[in-house]
Amino acid sequence: MTNEELTRRALAVVAGRRQKALTLAEDVMHAARCAIPQLAGLEQKQMEAGLAAARAGVAGAQKEKQAALARCAALEAQRDELLRAAGLCAKPKFTCPLCSDTGRRGDALCTCVQQLVREMRAAELNAAFPLELSTFEAFRLEKYPVQIEPSLGIPMREQMENVLNYCRQYAHDFSLSNPSLYLYGSAGLGKTHLALAIAREVLQKGYGVVYVSAQSAFDAMEKERYSGGDTLAALEAAQLLVLDDLGTECLSPYTASCLYSLVNTRVCRRLPTIYTTNIVRDEDLQRRYTEKLVSRLLGSCEMLAFCGEDIRLQGK
16 A cells, blocks of 8 residues: 555544544533533623624724633633533543644644554554464474584574573563564574564564564565655564564665664664574675674674474474
8 A cells, every 4th residue: 555545544544533522522512501501601602702703803893802702711711610510521532632633733744644654554564464373382392303403502402492482581571672683594493483473472462563574575665665655664663573584585775775774773762673584694694784784783683593404394
């Protein structure tokens, strides 16, 4: 969906909020008129004072206009006092106090509309969020060999048990101060599974989570390059971002700059990110990306090494 389409949808949502607030306020006033007999007389006097102010303004009689406006204000104060005494409030309760649910502040879109657009974009990105089978309980340690992993000096299964326990604790204790994670290892070792298991639990805690593959994310950014899209902004703002399969995206100078902006912005905002990648060696990572990006990325993450044999090729 284009940015313009999302903006129209967001404005429609805000307009619906405004109409709902106005309708509820009118319902309150209708009930108040039935419950408070004096209210109708006050409203009639207030309307007459308003008309008098308008006539005085047309006639250029500023003194009379100010006097009529003062009467209006005094009558409104009396009305509000009657409503307060009855436990009622006639003023509409708008969702956004900045724009009163109009969606605009002057000629610009209100921040509430911009936030809605980001949320809609995040929901769009999450449409393929494969959560159903991605649980910690479904992670099968018996699929990992008991042989020693030479690079780590411990059995592969023990390493993966350590990784599983770390991820489980990370999700259990999650807060926005959590570190970012860099999950790396060959294909089919469960990196996406554990990243999504974390995302599932964090989502259940009420945090905003965005899951997206690197290829999908940067394809979208490339398409939006000249149309002012907001995929990058949505990813930068997510409370927890899962960027899956880093290294599979089609890299161009533009998408490389987007990736650096994404990594750097989230580091500066101290927002946790989970990266998964099949790129195991640092030198391969540095060949694909700039040294500056690799340093910023790895320097902000806890590194979790995945080892074993491709569990997707093993028997069920």
